[in-house]
Every structure is written in structure tokens, then in C-alpha cells.
Amino acid sequence: MLALGKLLELTLAGREPAEKTQLTVDGVRMRWLSEGALEVRPPEARDNGLDLLLSAGIHGNETAPIELLDRLLHDIARGDLKPRARILFLFGNPEAMRRGERFVEQDVNRLFNGRHELSSGFEALRACELERLAASFFNLPGRERLHYDLHTAIRGSKIEQFALYPWKDGRQHSRRELARLRAAGMEAVLLQNKPSIVFSAYTYDQLGAESFTLELGKARPFGQNQGVNVERLETRLKHIIEGTEPEPEQDTLDGLKLFSVAREIIKHSDSFHLHLPADVENFSELEVGYLLAEDIAQTRWVIEEDGARIIFPNPKVKNGLRAGILIVPASADGLA
Ligand SMILES: O=C(O)CCC(=O)N[C@@H](CCC(=O)O)C(=O)O
Ligand SMILES: [Zn+2]
Numbered sequence: 001m002l003a004l005g006k007l008l009e010l011t012l013a014g015r016e017p018a019e020k021t022q023l024t025v026d027g028v029r030m031r032w033l034s035e036g037a038l039e040v041r042p043p044e045a046r047d048n049g050l051d052l053l054l055s056a057g058i059h060g061n062e063t064a065p066i067e068l069l070d071r072l073l074h075d076i077a078r079g080d081l082k083p084r085a086r087i088l089f090l091f092g093n094p095e096a097m098r099r100g101e102r103f104v105e106q107d108v109n110r111l112f113n114g115r116h117e118l119s120s121g122f123e124a125l126r127a128c129e130l131e132r133l134a135a136s137f138f139n140l141p142g143r144e145r146l147h148y149d150l151h152t153a154i155r156g157s158k159i160e161q162f163a164l165y166p167w168k169d170g171r172q173h174s175r176r177e178l179a180r181l182r183a184a185g186m187e188a189v190l191l192q193n194k195p196s197i198v199f200s201a202y203t204y205d206q207l208g209a210e211s212f213t214l215e216l217g218k219a220r221p222f223g224q225n226q227g228v229n230v231e232r233l234e235t236r237l238k239h240i241i242e243g244t245e246p247e248p249e250q251d252t253l254d255g256l257k258l259f260s261v262a263r264e265i266i267k268h269s270d271s272f273h274l275h276l277p278a279d280v281e282n283f284s285e286l287e288v289g290y291l292l293a294e295d296i297a298q299t300r301w302v303i304e305e306d307g308a309r310i311i312f313p314n315p316k317v318k319n320g321l322r323a324g325i326l327i328v329p330a331s332a333d334g335l336a
Helices: 003-013 063-078 094-099 122-137 175-183 199-205 231-242
Strands: 021-023 029-034 037-041 050-056 086-091 144-153 162-165 188-191 210-218 257-266 291-295 299-302 309-311 322-329
Touching: 003 021, 003 029, 003 063, 003 086, 003 094, 029 122, 050 063, 050 122, 050 231, 063 086, 063 144, 063 210, 063 231, 086 122, 122 199, 144 199, 162 175, 175 210, 175 231, 199 210, 291 322
Parallel strands: 050 086, 050 144, 144 210, 162 188, 188 257
Antiparallel strands: 021 029, 029 037, 037 086, 162 210, 257 322, 291 299, 309 322
């Protein structure tokens, strides 16, 4: 296999490759751009006009998606997978990956869309670099732009695999993309309804890509991901990469559950207290009247919404950040 196919090994070892560009047997060009960043370009005659950004390791301990990208890259480097799409592979936070931690000083996925400029430290610099890499990848006019930012969650979930779809004023969520996600094994999609500071929100808002955060299961260390079944996603990604994807069935969305954000729970102070068991699962339902959280100055978060559920509850986040998302069922009416 070509040395550049071993991007993960290079990244975990903190090494630069001796050769920055390599060609596979069938003329696919692999180019190392920076730590954890590799561009794959098919021969011009085979290029089908899709620019695909695949990122993982934005949180260093979320290893199933990192292993998935590693397998795809190996297949490309060996010539077993023959891309027709241009692809940018990104491992988001190499230092956190080496340490097996979500982040080192601060969460990279809270530093996009301008936030890194208000901060300092290597994670702020990395967020800036990831924005630059994504922006120069998505700078060719007239091409389809797609970004999947792959994650696993801190806790178990009543709905194992789901996507978060960013929001931009005046832009409608795409039914075709939802059907594609369904075909890739996603069981639910959270349709965001306000701007955000995560990576997928940056590529959606600033770079015009169809972008998603994908949650694939529970975070585990390298080599311990037998419980995370990414088979359907992996198959679909191979089809997308090779340009052999069957056109997804859009009419029914095949049972895909849609949710929208009712409220984001923001932790304002060290007095923040979340009234949920430590092992509560994502998508747990909460009754109307339930006191979900309390914070400084008698702030109380009481459930008012019918059908409310909680995702990503985390009382340990830094003050000012999201400590959970309260979601409610949504309809497919507003889709384009
Ligand atoms: O399990 C958790 O609490 C967090 C899992 C995770 O990392 N999720 C992403 C979602 C990004 C988005 O809102 O699109 C995150 O919190 O960064
Ligand atoms: Zn994550």
C-alpha cells in the first residue's frame, strides 16, 4: 500500500511523510496537506464533479469514525476503491487523538464560524487551520459539495445513529440529502434552526456544502468498536466515492424520524445543576412539568414542550456552552 494511505499512523506518530504526493496504480493522486489532512483526486477523465469532505477525530476519543476513514483510505491507497469524487480526509484534533481524549484544552467543535478568533491555544489554531483546509478544498465552482463530520457520543442512545443538519437563513433542508442519510443507516435527523459554531455548520453556512454531523454510536478506545455498526454508512460512502450510488428513494424517507430544536440548555455558571441520572440515554423522553436544570439567579429549565427529548446532556461543559439540547418531533413540510 502507498505510504500516504497510512495517514492515521502518520498522524498518531506526529510524523510528516517523506513524499507528500503519491499516485495509485490507477492514477489517483493522494496529496498530504498538513497534519491529519489528505486530499484524494481522481484522474480528470473519471472525475464526476463531487467534492466530498470526510472528517473525524474532531473529538480525539471518538475512534470508530477514525477507524472507518482509515479503512477507506487504505482501500484507495491499495487501488481497491476507485474514486470518481475529489475527497478531503481530515483528522480534526491529532493531539487529542494521541491522548485518547475528547479535547486537550478546549473543544475544537465549539471554535468554528469565527469563534477561534476570540480564543487562543493550539485548538483555536487547529480550528482556524481546519476552516482554511475546508475553504480551499471547496473553492472550485460548479461542483457538488458534501461534508460528513463523523462522531460518536459520550453516552448510549435510544436512537443509535442520527445526523444533525445545520441551519442557514434562507436555505431549505434538502429531502434528497435526508434520503441519502437514511440509505446510509441514519435513523433520525435533527434539523437545526439557528446558527452554530460546530464544523459542519461552518462548511454549510460559509462554504455552501450540504453538511452534517453524523453520530454513529458510543465513543470507545481504538480497537474496541465492535459495538458500533457502521456497515451501512461504509457501504454508502464507498458508493458515493466510486460514483455508483443508487439514487435514494425520496418519497417516504423510509421511516426516518425528524426532530427540531426546542431549546438549547446553556450552562451559565458553576451552580448549574442538571436533574438527570448520569447514565441517561440520548433521546430520553421528558414529561411536561419536569424540572430539567437549575442555574445561578434562580434560572430554572422546566419542560413545557409535548414530546420533548434530551440529547447530549453534559453538565461538565465550560460555562457559556451547550449542556444539552431539548428536541421535539418535526415534520418534513419545510424540506426542499
Ligand atoms: O455525546 C455528546 O454529548 C456529544 C457528542 C458530540 O460530540 N456531538 C457533537 C455534535 C455537533 C453538532 O451539534 O452538530 C458535538 O457536541 O460537538
Ligand atoms: Zn464528537
